[in-house]
Amino acid sequence: MEYILIIISAIFVNNILLSQFLGICPFLGVSNKLSTATGMSMAVCFVITLATVVTYLLNSLLAKFGLEFLQTISFILVIAALVQMVEIVLKKISPALYASLGIFLPLITTNCAVLGVALTVVQKSSPFAAAADGMMNLGEATVYAFATSLGFGLAMVLFAGLREQLALNDVPKEFKGVPIALVTASILAMAFMGFSGLV
Amino acid sequence: MGKLQLITKGLIKENPTFVLLLGMCPTLATTTSAINGMSMGLATTFVLILSNIVISAIAAYIPDKVRIPSYIVVIATFVTLLQFVMQAYVPDIYETLGLFIPLIVVNCIVLGRAEAFANKNSVGDSALDGIGIGLGFTLSLTVLGLVREILGSGSAFGWKFIEGDGILAFVLAPGAFLALGYLIVIFRKLTTKKAE
Numbered sequence: 001m002e003y004i005l006i007i008i009s010a011i012f013v014n015n016i017l018l019s020q021f022l023g024i025c026p027f028l029g030v031s032n033k034l035s036t037a038t039g040m041s042m043a044v045c046f047v048i049t050l051a052t053v054v055t056y057l058l059n060s061l062l063a064k065f066g067l068e069f070l071q072t073i074s075f076i077l078v079i080a081a082l083v084q085m086v087e088i089v090l091k092k093i094s095p096a097l098y099a100s101l102g103i104f105l106p107l108i109t110t111n112c113a114v115l116g117v118a119l120t121v122v123q124k125s126s127p128f129a130a131a132a133d134g135m136m137n138l139g140e141a142t143v144y145a146f147a148t149s150l151g152f153g154l155a156m157v158l159f160a161g162l163r164e165q166l167a168l169n170d171v172p173k174e175f176k177g178v179p180i181a182l183v184t185a186s187i188l189a190m191a192f193m194g195f196s197g198l199v
Numbered sequence: 200m201g202k203l204q205l206i207t208k209g210l211i212k213e214n215p216t217f218v219l220l221l222g223m224c225p226t227l228a229t230t231t232s233a234i235n236g237m238s239m240g241l242a243t244t245f246v247l248i249l250s251n252i253v254i255s256a257i258a259a260y261i262p263d264k265v266r267i268p269s270y271i272v273v274i275a276t277f278v279t280l281l282q283f284v285m286q287a288y289v290p291d292i293y294e295t296l297g298l299f300i301p302l303i304v305v306n307c308i309v310l311g312r313a314e315a316f317a318n319k320n321s322v323g324d325s326a327l328d329g330i331g332i333g334l335g336f337t338l339s340l341t342v343l344g345l346v347r348e349i350l351g352s353g354s355a356f357g358w359k360f361i362e363g364d365g366i367l368a369f370v371l372a373p374g375a376f377l378a379l380g381y382l383i384v385i386f387r388k389l390t391t392k393k394a395e
Contacts, residue, residue, distance in 0.1 A: 021228035073275040182380030
């Protein structure tokens with residue numbers, strides 16, 4: 001039951017893009033076309049889930065030796081290595097997707113969504129944790145990470161669809177590009193606010 | 200390029216928020232009030248100046264292939280330092296900004312300046328560049344925070360001048376996108392007029 005709560009909360013109520021503001025760079029950068037947005041979402045989904053599992057285990061190792069202050073440094077290195085690996089695998093398996101993601105794949109390293117989720121699940125006071133001390137267990141952390149990245153994908157795909165329509169419209173000169181995208185995102189965020197109170 | 204220009208370019212011509220559109224996550228997330236925006240800007244400036252100095256000093260010794268991971272380690276070190284300093288002296292602000300302090304590591308502005316400026320220029324120039332871009336970032340975050348605070352809760356820098364609640368949406372997520380979008384438009388309008 002609590003897994004379902006985590007999933008609904010991570011996808012709709014606390015959507016990572018529209019209410020937590022993590023991963024805004026790819027949200028604005030690669031949302032011009034539906035196909036690249038889908039590809040980016042899949043890459044992010046894979047990296048977030050994998051990175052969260054690895055960093056969660058790493059964190060229990062750090063906690064054993066009382067070295068929690070090394071979280072930031074060690075997590076970002078693990079994520080950078082993982083992204084490099086995903087890049088190599090993708091180059092081999094799907095060169096077309098690799099070419100379309102272009103510069104944004106290495107940029108997943110500096111995508112705050114990945115580090116943000118990794119840091120969120122190891123925080124001491126999580127509302128979703130079943131345990132009394134507020135620490136998520138590995139299962140909860142994995143489900144949370146996967147659901148969060150699904151929420152990322154949902155917002156990305158919705159937004160890309162809107163922007164494809166927007167490209168056909170006549171907007172004032174100063175609003176071209178990012179500003180009109182931000183106004184659109186604002187309306188989308190308002191729609192997602194309707195989900196608050198659901199969980 | 201003059202030394203003064205290194206500092207002033209970050210304010211208008213290469214303003215990281217309104218022109219380069221970098222570091223959007225902390226820009227949108229932490230500007231719920233002017234004070235919060237300013238604290239986030241200053242924290243980023245601290246990391247930016249120090250990482251620019253160190254990276255420009257060691258850039259010549261780093262092999263080209265591993266430069267990005269090395270820069271990230273330097274930046275992460277200073278962010279960890281910043282976390283300790285803030286926990287010790289300004290625990291309230293540290294608590295409010297929360298997750299976004301460790302996330303300075305992945306702020307595109309810091310890595311962007313290391314890659315685009317600090318590894319090609321002298322230590323002194325890089326420090327000035329860090330100050331300039333940092334100030335530009337702080338200024339735009341403060342302005343965005345101020346706009347959202349005035350509209351959202353009817354106060355400025357914590358000083359309340361309207362009784363009751365403001366337009367609550369401006370403190371929440373939709374207002375962040377809307378306010379930033381309109382501020383970029385105003386900034387573009389003003390700067391293009393100047394050029395003509």
